[in-house]
Amino acid sequence: QLQQWLAKLRVLSALPHPSTTATLTGSLELIADRDHMHHALGRAAAELGGLCYVRILWQPLVVVTDPALCQQLLSAAMDLPKDPGPYHSFNTLTSPGGRTPNMLGHTASHGYWHLVRKGVAGAFSPRNIRGQFPHVLRLADQIAGILRGAGPAAVLDLDNLLQREAMDVIGRIGFQTDFGALEAYASGAHGGGPLHVASVFETTKGAALEIAKRWSQPLRTRVWRLIPDARRGEACLRAAQARMRALLAELKARGPPAEDDASIAAHLLRIRDPATGRPLTDEQLAGEVGLMFFAGFETTGHTMAWALFLLASHPQAAARVAAELDEHGLLVMPRRPRPRQLEYADLSKLKYLGQVLKESMRLVPVVAGGTARRSAKELTLRGHRIPAGTTLIVGGIGLHLSSHNWERADEFLPERWEEPGAEYWPGDMCPARAGTRPEGSSGSTGASTRPLGGDEEEEEGDGAGAASASGAWTLVDSDRPPLRFAPFSQGPRICIGQHLAKMNATATLALLLSRFTFELPPELRGPGALWDLQARHCRQQRQRLPVAVPPAMCNEVEQAIGRVQVSQVSKDLLVVVAQQREVEALRFAALLQQAVDVVGHAGLLGMAARMAFNRIAVIAVLLCRTKADCLRQA
């Protein structure tokens, strides 16, 4: 095995790779700094090109951000299976031990996956999503009520609120169930924060966070019994699985779904295996119920939070959104205190808001890791050999932030979307197509570019390579120009919830931005602010309303603060550091704590390690302070 592994590394090292690959850790630093991971991966893609090789610890990865290769690898024609490794932990969200893979984690794009994908496609059709618009509006209105009710002096966590809203939307549309996540917030049942009270939202967040930690800490799954934080994470996972089973029991207790029931649950319960006529087993159903729930709420919530953050840091763009809302009679103004109600048809008319949403999804794609694939056969890509069994990371953040794919790649420029076909790789950047710039949006078949709110044709499924209304498969048109914008991925395994996510995000942002303006505190303005920790201020029209939004993408602060709270070590000090953006100290302390947790719970040196940790954490914090007033607080 060692020989095979070394041989694989030798073959892969013919690909462009980072010059600073350490013998033991490889290029770990690329992902170790999670707050700046976006920049690091974007830079790596720009430096190394669209096809490169990186090793993270012992794991060799081929990272593909060349749009033409991404299109080819993710096409239905190529049918490249998913790599089971990265998806295993996601399966554990919905099934004990990850034994029953859900649709997302199914490696092959046929058989079970095809059955389920086709079976639920109707629930996500544009017509069905359009019918759910009033529910979304009601929930968005509930957030507005919370912002208003909190008053000008309150500090709110917008990212948390928006995730709650997305969760309630899925509860309503998916399962005709009220998860009450926003209600819990409004009634104060959320306690001191997302890690404290075991409501549906907190349990689910805790479970999702545990999965994220398992991704970034490979040994965690093996030693979880030794780490109190991991034990708590495991408890959240089990609680989340139990909730999914309880939800399924509730759904089944309602009896067979009515004919006109268009919910995701009804679609799942109607699925029959064509060969045996049997429905999905309870294990499979619980997995799919859980998947819909998990895949949709954090992604959509964070996406909305990032759009608000970017607008808050780009007042000119925010002013253009306000002008557009005003033009459509939707903006709250002194002369128009009660504007007309937002309608579904407005969503496609709010062109600039759509551009803002696209640009923030380009700049901060919440599924930053793209999709992981693994070929059973050796592949040849751009003349390079890729040995069988190599993990390929396709698309994701590098696709969106590489200067090979975009001009001024890391700037927030909603205006770039005014150009028709901006989502396609232009001919002059694309070696294989020099001079063949795509002709505007008319040729668009990319599902992620589909307009909202118009009179769309009914579409069962998802565009490129998706199941059509008849269930037949359309192959990706090989003449289609490659996409350089794919926040929902592409090909047959493209996100099934994209229409729902876009409708929810556009409607919620339109409603909130028609009533509030969001503003950053002065210390967070400036070019580097996007990539730093965020404590935000939001201004209600004519009155100040500070709102704190934690970093949506990586949960770094949430994790770090969570750990600090767990051990009661220097908690206040570290929270102050987090607020002041001295991330390094926080990360250092969190790392130390992880080490201490392992040692401490092995029963050896526990006390001594903890005492040492206290001291080192305090020193680290003091060393990292830059401002005199923070020193005083410390």
Ligand code: HEM
């Ligand atoms: C802004 C919000 C969202 C983003 C950015 C997003 C992104 C993605 C991406 C990139 C994938 C492919 C992942 C991979 O191949 O590893 C995916 C798959 C998936 N998403 Fe989403 N998603 C969002 C919202 C939703 C919602 C609201 C739902 C459902 C309620 C959902 C359900 C799914 C499912 C079931 C899959 C698996 C599809 C398959 O394998 O056939 N997503 N999503």
